[in-house]
Each structure stands twice: as structure tokens, then as C-alpha cells.
Amino acid sequence: MGGIDLNGGHLRIADLLQHIPMFDEFYPGYAHTFTEIGKERGWPSATRAQFDTLRGPTGALLIGNAKTIADKVFYGNEVLGALARITFQMGVSALPHEKMLRSIELLGAGVAPIIRKELSASLSQGKPNHISAPFKIAT
Numbered sequence: 001m002g003g004i005d006l007n008g009g010h011l012r013i014a015d016l017l018q019h020i021p022m023f024d025e026f027y028p029g030y031a032h033t034f035t036e037i038g039k040e041r042g043w044p045s046a047t048r049a050q051f052d053t054l055r056g057p058t059g060a061l062l063i064g065n066a067k068t069i070a071d072k073v074f075y076g077n078e079v080l081g082a083l084a085r086i087t088f089q090m091g092v093s094a095l096p097h098e099k100m101l102r103s104i105e106l107l108g109a110g111v112a113p114i115i116r117k118e119l120s121a122s123l124s125q126g127k128p129n130h131i132s133a134p135f136k137i138a139t
Helices: 021-041 048-054 066-080 097-124
Strands: 004-013 062-064 083-089
Touching: 021 048, 021 062, 062 066, 066 083, 066 097
Parallel strands: 004 062, 004 083
Antiparallel strands: none
């Protein structure tokens, strides 16, 4: 059975206690990158209001702790249906290398287990989850 590939989700995951300050940390690099891209494409400069909307519960940016990211994956699956793979783009924020590595670690150790647990629970209860099988998160 085929599924939808969700490509290009901009990702930044933080530990729970670092969740709020990381928005301020992520924004400058994001704004710079998308303002530069906008110059080439005739878009206006990126704004904090746009960023805050995009990082919200239904926005395209996957920024937050592991639970927030997993919830956004579930939301994307609910809206689009039949997700088979998600590709994350992590280089748009100009964050230090160690923070990118920590995000990758949290993707495997935090987000993936939440998604696997939810999939397992819904499958064992016979609930439709609309995620196409087999959904994999490479860690």
C-alpha cells in the first residue's frame, strides 16, 4: 500500500526544559534564510509573526519537544492521511552543530518511540490510524 511522503519539514527538537527559549534561538537563522530565499523569489522578508504561526500546532515548522513533534506528525497524518515517510530538513536555522546533533538524538530517542507506541496501541485496538504500513522512522 502506498503512502504520502512528507518532505522538507524544518525540524528542531529540544529537551522539555529548553522548549520555550529555543524558539528565540531558532528564529534569527530561520528569518535570515527565508529572507534571503525571498529576495530571489520576490517574497517579503520573513517575520516573527509568520514564524510563530508556522511553529504553532497546525503550522509547517516542527519545532518543540519530542511530544510536540510527535503530535505534529499525527496531525499531518490526520490531515493528509496515509503518511509513509517524513523527511526533516535541519539546516535552515544556523544552530550550533551540537544542538543539531541533540535534535537528531531526540528524534530517535524521543519522537520515534512516541509514534511507535501510538501506532502499536491503535493497531492492537483495531483503531484506524491512517498511517500507511509499514511506517518507519529510521534511527
